[in-house]
Amino acid sequence: MSWSAFLPYVAVMALVTYLIRMLPLTLFRRPIRSRFVQSFLTYIPFAVLGAMTFPDVMYSTGDMRTAAAGVAVAVILAWRGKSLLTVAVAACLAVAAAQGVLMLL
Amino acid sequence: MNAEFRKGIRHGIPIALGYLSVSFAFGMKAVGDGLTWLQAVLISATNLTSAGQMAGLPLMLGGASLYEMALTQLTINLRYGLMGLSLGRKLDDSMGTLQRLIFSFANTDEIFAVASSQPGKVGKHYLYGLMLTPFLGWTLGTLLGGVAGTVLPAFVRSALGIAIYGMFLAIILPPAREKKPIRAVVALSVALSLCFHYLPGLNQVSSGFVIIICAVAAAAAGAALFPVEEEGQA
Numbered sequence: 001m002s003w004s005a006f007l008p009y010v011a012v013m014a015l016v017t018y019l020i021r022m023l024p025l026t027l028f029r030r031p032i033r034s035r036f037v038q039s040f041l042t043y044i045p046f047a048v049l050g051a052m053t054f055p056d057v058m059y060s061t062g063d064m065r066t067a068a069a070g071v072a073v074a075v076i077l078a079w080r081g082k083s084l085l086t087v088a089v090a091a092c093l094a095v096a097a098a099q100g101v102l103m104l105l
Numbered sequence: 106m107n108a109e110f111r112k113g114i115r116h117g118i119p120i121a122l123g124y125l126s127v128s129f130a131f132g133m134k135a136v137g138d139g140l141t142w143l144q145a146v147l148i149s150a151t152n153l154t155s156a157g158q159m160a161g162l163p164l165m166l167g168g169a170s171l172y173e174m175a176l177t178q179l180t181i182n183l184r185y186g187l188m189g190l191s192l193g194r195k196l197d198d199s200m201g202t203l204q205r206l207i208f209s210f211a212n213t214d215e216i217f218a219v220a221s222s223q224p225g226k227v228g229k230h231y232l233y234g235l236m237l238t239p240f241l242g243w244t245l246g247t248l249l250g251g252v253a254g255t256v257l258p259a260f261v262r263s264a265l266g267i268a269i270y271g272m273f274l275a276i277i278l279p280p281a282r283e284k285k286p287i288r289a290v291v292a293l294s295v296a297l298s299l300c301f302h303y304l305p306g307l308n309q310v311s312s313g314f315v316i317i318i319c320a321v322a323a324a325a326a327g328a329a330l331f332p333v334e335e336e337g338q339a
Contacts, residue, residue, distance in 0.1 A: 001140050001166065009165040009174055010144075013158075014151035016178040017185070022209035024189035026202060032194065039328035041191040043290045044320060045221045046281070047327070048184055049273045050294035051319035052214065055302050057270035061263045070264075074271040078278035084219070085119035091271030092126075096264040 061095050069098035113234020120215045120235075121242025123272045126265030127155050128243045129257075132250025134159075138166055142251030149247035153213055153240065155269075157181045184316050188217040197226035204229045211236035215269070218276045286331035294323035 032038050061067045073094035077087045128149055135145035140162075152158050157178050164174050189212055200208070208229075216235055220227050281288045297319040301307045310318070 001144060003144075005168075006140070006144055006165065008171055009161065010148055010151060012171050012174050013148070013161045013178050016175050017152050017154055017157055017182050018210060020179065020182050021185045021189055021212045022206060024186045025193050025209050025212065026205045028190060028193055035332050036328050038194075039331070039333045040324050041187075041194065042333050043287070043324040043327040044187050044191045045218050046277050046287050046291050047294040047320040047323040048188070048214065048316060049218055049277050050291040050323070051298040051316050053270050053273045053277075054295045054298055057267065057273075060266040060270055062266070063263070066263070067267060070267040070271065071274075074267075074274045075278065078271075078275040079282055081279045081282075082275065083119070084272045084275045085122065087275035088119055088123055088268045088271035091267045091274075092264045095267050096260065099260050099264065 063099075063102070065102065066095045066098040070095040107230045109228060109230035110234040113231040113236075114238050115234075116219050117216070117235045117238030117242075119272055120219065120239040123215065123269040124239050124242040125246040125249075126262075126268045128246030129250035129254065129265065130262065131155065131158055132247035132252075133254025133262075134250075135162055135247075136251040136254065138162060140166075140251075142248065145251040146244060146248050150240075150244045153211060153243055154182060154185075180311060180314055184214075184320065185212060185217075187317075187320065188212060188214070192217055192220060195221060195223070195227050196232075197228045199228040199230070200232070204232075208232050208236060211240060213239065215239065215272060215276075218273070222276060222280070286327055286333075289331070290323050290327035293326055294319045297322060 032041070057071055058064050058067045061070065070091040074087050074091040077090050082090075131149065132142065132145045135148070136142055140148075148158055148161070152161075160177050160181055161174060164177060189209065192212065196205070216239055220232060220235060223231075277287075277291055281291050298315065301310055301315040301319065
């Protein structure tokens with residue numbers, strides 16, 4: 001793609017994305033008094049990650065069977081409180097192992 | 106080196122590894138679709154967002170208007186606004202306006218999630234460390250994917266695809282196990298997300314909006330049913 005066509009797109013993408021991230025974090029500095037809003041903001045991270053993980057994770061490997069193996073391993077390890085890295089690596093290994101099993105069948 | 110900075114870097118490593126695989130896929134696709142590797146890297150280095158970049162790619166290649174590009178990015182990335190509001194409460198006094206302007210650039214889903222899960226307030230040294238490793242991972246992964254994407258065997262690439270979700274699960278499950286309100290919020294959000302993916306009509310809504318709708322509805326229901334006792338306690 002030519003640079004003259006490319007650069008305006010990248011500038012718009014980067015600017016919009018940055019403004020969305022920057023404005024709330026920089027402008028809203030007063031402590032929040034509403035108990036509802038405080039509770040809402042406490043729950044938001046978990047709600048966002050839940051919606052981003054399911055069902056998308058089932059399509060992340062190109063085969064639902066290998067994804068299911070990865071999810072099962074990740075859920076068990078995460079439930080037991082293992083670290084982010086341990087869970088992520090174990091999930092990848094489980095997917096690789098499941099691919100190996102499927103290839104042998 | 107400052108101990109908090111080192112801790113941030115350490116906490117950023119799993120994020121960076123997850124990003125490496127996701128951005129590898131982005132770089133591979135971008136170059137396959139007609140960008141140069143330098144253009145792909147430039148997008149990653151200035152945007153640092155997976156869903157927005159993936160959505161922007163076909164728009165620029167298809168010659169869409171800049172207005173459409175802006176609106177698409179706004180919709181998909183609006184969730185960062187909510188995260189910024191939420192994270193604002195966690196920042197300590199070392200995070201002045203300049204520090205906030207800098208950190209805002211890197212407030213991604215994963216960095217936000219890890220920063221939010223820290224006990225108490227977080228400061229600039231920790232956050233600078235926490236944004237550094239993932240930024241490097243994201244940019245480097247795009248470079249590798251753009252330059253050498255076709256070299257890596259398919260089974261390795263598909264196994265890497267799940268890394269980022271394994272990380273998400275490691276963030277949400279331990280607190281969900283301990284606290285019923287969090288369990289309920291996650292369950293509701295996931296249930297809504299499944300509806301938006303599979304029910305006819307609802308599955309027409311764009312992915313950026315789906316995340317916003319599910320998260321806002323589930324967090325609002327959680328706030329109404331289980332108000333937290335004091336600031337930052339979940």
